[in-house]
Amino acid sequence: MDWRWDFTFDVVLPQLWAAAGITVYATVVSFLLALVGGLVLMTLKVSKNPVVSFVAGEFIEFIRSTPLLVQIFFLFFVLPEFGITLPPLTTGILAIALYNSSLCAEVYRAGLLAIPRGQYEAAVALNMSPRHAFRRVIMPQSLPPIVPALGNYLIAIFKETPLLSFVAVGEIMHASKLIGSEYYRFTEAITIAGIFFLVMSLVSAQLVRAVEQYVNRSILH
Amino acid sequence: MSDRDPKVRFEKVTKTYGTLQVLDSLDFHADNGEVVTVIGPSGSGKTTVLRVLMTLEDIQSGVIYIDGEPLNKMSRGGRLVPASKAHVRRIRAKIGMVFQNFNLFPHMTALQNCIEAPVHGKGVAKGQATTEALELLDMVGLADKRDHYPSQLSGGQQQRVAIARTLAMRPEILLFDEPTSALDPEMVGEVLNVIRDLARSGRYTILLVTHQMGFAREVSDRVCFFDGGRILEEGAPRDLLGDPRNERTRQFLSKVLEAR
Ligand SMILES: Nc1ncnc2c1ncn2[C@@H]1O[C@H](COP(=O)(O)OP(=O)(O)O)[C@@H](O)[C@H]1O
Numbered sequence: 193m194d195w196r197w198d199f200t201f202d203v204v205l206p207q208l209w210a211a212a213g214i215t216v217y218a219t220v221v222s223f224l225l226a227l228v229g230g231l232v233l234m235t236l237k238v239s240k241n242p243v244v245s246f247v248a249g250e251f252i253e254f255i256r257s258t259p260l261l262v263q264i265f266f267l268f269f270v271l272p273e274f275g276i277t278l279p280p281l282t283t284g285i286l287a288i289a290l291y292n293s294s295l296c297a298e299v300y301r302a303g304l305l306a307i308p309r310g311q312y313e314a315a316v317a318l319n320m321s322p323r324h325a326f327r328r329v330i331m332p333q334s335l336p337p338i339v340p341a342l343g344n345y346l347i348a349i350f351k352e353t354p355l356l357s358f359v360a361v362g363e364i365m366h367a368s369k370l371i372g373s374e375y376y377r378f379t380e381a382i383t384i385a386g387i388f389f390l391v392m393s394l395v396s397a398q399l400v401r402a403v404e405q406y407v408n409r410s411i412l413h
Numbered sequence: 414m415s416d417r418d419p420k421v422r423f424e425k426v427t428k429t430y431g432t433l434q435v436l437d438s439l440d441f442h443a444d445n446g447e448v449v450t451v452i453g454p455s456g457s458g459k460t461t462v463l464r465v466l467m468t469l470e471d472i473q474s475g476v477i478y479i480d481g482e483p484l485n486k487m488s489r490g491g492r493l494v495p496a497s498k499a500h501v502r503r504i505r506a507k508i509g510m511v512f513q514n515f516n517l518f519p520h521m522t523a524l525q526n527c528i529e530a531p532v533h534g535k536g537v538a539k540g541q542a543t544t545e546a547l548e549l550l551d552m553v554g555l556a557d558k559r560d561h562y563p564s565q566l567s568g569g570q571q572q573r574v575a576i577a578r579t580l581a582m583r584p585e586i587l588l589f590d591e592p593t594s595a596l597d598p599e600m601v602g603e604v605l606n607v608i609r610d611l612a613r614s615g616r617y618t619i620l621l622v623t624h625q626m627g628f629a630r631e632v633s634d635r636v637c638f639f640d641g642g643r644i645l646e647e648g649a650p651r652d653l654l655g656d657p658r659n660e661r662t663r664q665f666l667s668k669v670l671e672a673r
């Protein structure tokens with residue numbers, strides 16, 4: 193194998209360093225949007241209005257059963273037709289956030305379904321308001337199973353960001369390919385991009401585990 | 414509200430699940446401080462009576478009155494209209510319910526279970542709520558378990574915490590739905606002792622669903638025999654349990670007594 197350290201340090205690392213920032217940024221923003229979007233979709237899906245609930249359910253199903261790459265292309269090429277022209281990074285973040293919103297919605301819903309009916313009934317019998325019951329009785333019990341599932345989506349989103357290279361977002365895979373085609377050398381850039389993903393996945397997994405333990409310690413016993 | 418109003422009154426209350434009629438134009442009442450036991454075969458609607466009173470279920474028609482005030486309705490311009498949420502919450506504050514499966518909050522200790530609703534629902538100061546809750550836990554014999562989580566308590570202990578938690582909201586009407594059915598036999602007594610004290614205190618109007626006929630006879634002022642969503646027979650415990658008039662009551666009682 194022909195690995196050149198000078199090339200690695202002079203060209204690859206500086207360029208990938210900047211691109212890695214974009215990858216992390218896209219991951220974190222998509223994830224946060226997905227957490228909120230999932231909550232919105234779940235709320236719509238459990239709505240008492242059958243039309244709202246049906247539309248939300250179908251929307252979630254549709255998003256879940258089409259490939260993310262297709263959705264990225266769709267937003268990238270179709271939104272401008274409606275006069276909405278967004279920067280590629282914004283479009284990409286939106287697509288990833290939307291896709292993961294529908295996954296998070298199911299996680300929230302499963303978390304809530306796991307709470308026995310008796311808990312809601314006890315809250316009513318103690319004359320709690322629905323808000324009080326949700327904040328102090330239901331949510332604390334549904335968080336412990338929800339947190340690890342959401343954590344897995346954080347890591348999954350991270351690994352989905354290379355798809356943004358297809359719409360020319362300068363994240364780390366895109367930067368690697370550019371370096372490769374400019375210098376006719378792929379080994380260093382692709383390898384370092386791979387190592388970057390490996391390290392970040394391990395770091396995220398640790399982070400998720402720490403949050404999980406914190407939640408379990410502060411809510412359960 | 415006048416002195417003559419019963420504490421609880423059902424007026425032609427009908428409850429259906431789909432096509433299944435569970436309460437059939439039920440008229441029922443309980444006076445202030447009265448202890449009423451509801452008995453009857455499985456599926457006769459005993460639990461449903463308590464659940465509609467606790468507002469855990471809607472009713473299709475009829476009116477439920479508490480101290481003469483409608484619970485599921487409210488009067489506006491002399492007419493009864495469906496109750497607002499605020500109205501329901503105001504009236505419901507007088508009612509507390511103890512469940513067959515305790516339904517304690519598993520992420521809270523015994524003490525936290527007891528002060529949660531007073532502090533975060535009613536706005537009672539935490540110090541005062543804690544003092545009161547500890548008195549109640551002491552009353553049910555569990556002062557030393559205040560910092561235990563439900564998973565660390567036996568069934569009998571959990572049910573006693575659940576009773577303390579209900580009392581902490583200072584209800585006037587207590588609903589017990591087969592409070593000892595989920596318990597191992599050796600724990601039934603400790604829970605019945607607590608309920609007996611509450612019944613004898615005269616401070617509460619109590620509706621009790623139970624299959625413990627001996628206990629029913631001992632604590633009730635009145636026993637109602639339910640069948641098919643209506644009261645087939647009611648009377649003083651000695652009469653109804655000792656010498657039932659109705660053939661179905663007779664059959665039911667002989668079955669229950671045989672089973673023991
Ligand atoms: N949520 C429900 N949906 C449909 N049917 C129900 C529901 N809850 C109770 N029922 C039915 O209503 C009837 C009365 O139930 P219940 O009041 O629980 O009886 P009991 O407590 O006397 O055994 C039963 O036939 C039961 O199957």
Ligand SMILES: [Mg+2]
Nearest residue numbers: 459460461591
């Ligand atoms: Mg029942």
